[in-house]
Amino acid sequence: MKRTLIDTTNMELTEKVVSIKRVTKVVKGGRNMRFTALVVVGDGNGHVGAGLGKATEIPDAIRKGKEDAIKHLIPVALDENKSISHDFLGKFGSATVLLKKAPEGTGIIAGGPARNVCELAGIKNIRTKSLGSNNKQNVVLATINGLQNLKSPEEVAAKRGKSVEEVIG
Numbered sequence: 001m002k003r004t005l006i007d008t009t010n011m012e013l014t015e016k017v018v019s020i021k022r023v024t025k026v027v028k029g030g031r032n033m034r035f036t037a038l039v040v041v042g043d044g045n046g047h048v049g050a051g052l053g054k055a056t057e058i059p060d061a062i063r064k065g066k067e068d069a070i071k072h073l074i075p076v077a078l079d080e081n082k083s084i085s086h087d088f089l090g091k092f093g094s095a096t097v098l099l100k101k102a103p104e105g106t107g108i109i110a111g112g113p114a115r116n117v118c119e120l121a122g123i124k125n126i127r128t129k130s131l132g133s134n135n136k137q138n139v140v141l142a143t144i145n146g147l148q149n150l151k152s153p154e155e156v157a158a159k160r161g162k163s164v165e166e167v168i169g
Contacts, residue, residue, distance in 0.1 A: 006047060006073045015041045015066050016116045018050075019136045020058060038137050039065030041073070042120025048147065049073035050117070050140050074144060077152040082124035085153055090146020095138035099146045100127040113139040121147060 018038040025032040042048035051068025055061040079085045081104040090097045102125040110128040113136045157167045
């Protein structure tokens with residue numbers, strides 16, 4: 001998995017909390033309650049990331065999740081009508097998310113976790129289908145994996161040694 005550092009100093013990042021889970025650990029003295037927050041951040045212009053935060057209080061868990069998401073920002077290759085350049089399957093664990101290119105005016109057709117990722121990435125037209133696991137964390141990470149592995153027509157043309165017109169057809 002390729003990792004590129006993205007400068008977030010002058011980005012206007014938006015965050016969305018996908019899920020908050022209460023986790024209990026049973027110890028000798030009773031039960032320890034903690035919270036886990038899954039947070040997605042994006043600038044609405046081709047950058048998105050997801051992070052997990054764990055703490056004893058919900059606001060701390062959300063803050064930690066946001067910090068983790070900012071560390072894991074990825075660039076997304078968008079085309080001229082704010083859609084993806086080609087269809088792709090994103091996989092993480094047992095979750096698979098099908099990402100399909102859509103024409104102008106389609107909107108975001110996606111389930112909850114995948115919708116959050118697509119909206120914050122700045123995608124306006126896309127169709128997605130969650131296959132396999134419906135675990136929110138795995139669906140978010142599978143969607144991000146799919147968006148990260150998308151190739152722009154320019155990248156494909158450069159790799160094949162052809163012009164962009166020849167690749168697009």
